[in-house]
Amino acid sequence: MTDIMTDLTAVHAPAISEATPLGELCTRTLAMPADTNQNGDIFGGWLLSQMDIGGGVFASKLAKSRTVTVAIDAMNFRKPVFVGDLVSVHATLVRIGKTSITVHLEAWVMRRKEKQFILVTDGKFTYVAIDDQGLPREIPQAGRPATA
Template identity: 70%
Template sequence: MAETSVHAAPAPAEAQGELSIRTLAMPADTNQNGDIFGGWLLSQMDLAGSIYAYKTTQSRTVTVAIEAMTFRKPVYVGDVVSVYATTVRVGRTSITVHLEAWVQRRKEARLILVTDGNYTYVSVDDHGNPQAIAQESLRTTI
């Protein structure tokens, strides 16, 4: 993933939200340039968001939209990738989650924000149909 600075909002100084997933970037996850493939990072963020959405709504959720993604820095083999989640909004059937992917590079102590964006999930029943999110089941920590 190439570095970009195309009108991106300034990066926060530290991770915001709840740690939802942590993983290690491996050689099998690289693109033709030797950097970690952007699609791999998006999938890790989606996994983290779906874990967070389930914990928050206490219901099965499916991804319906990814918006406002900003690729800020590349991810390299050996980076520890941590994804943090915060609730943006909860609707009748959906939840929008802001996700931040941070890395800790080898031989560095500080975390670096590499990607962030908003993912929207819809609560579904056993047949895959949208269902209302039970307001009483929402975690009180959002």
């Protein structure tokens, strides 16, 4: 029985003990009826796209250029989002590479009858800086000159 319990807990998302959002606020939007799935809850794909938009805003600001999403890792859908929830996406820098930026994103909601934010989703997104031709470009970093 212990092995089964160990296996079950390994599948679940890691616990997050923060009671307030971490990182920089990137986007905030209202979940609307058009964003629902067949069960009447907000569609997970809509929430993922809001996170990607927020992460893209954050990454582009750091890269000082356009960025594209190249990977989404460890998405954790923790709680449902409902119509009328105010959804906020917060970003924290994980790492900056030569051309890529990895960001930890959290989606939090404020429900109409609640007084505190609730963490609903988090994940790690990776973006690559691109030039006007859509090719990867080096990200300028302190102490490292940008190459043309």
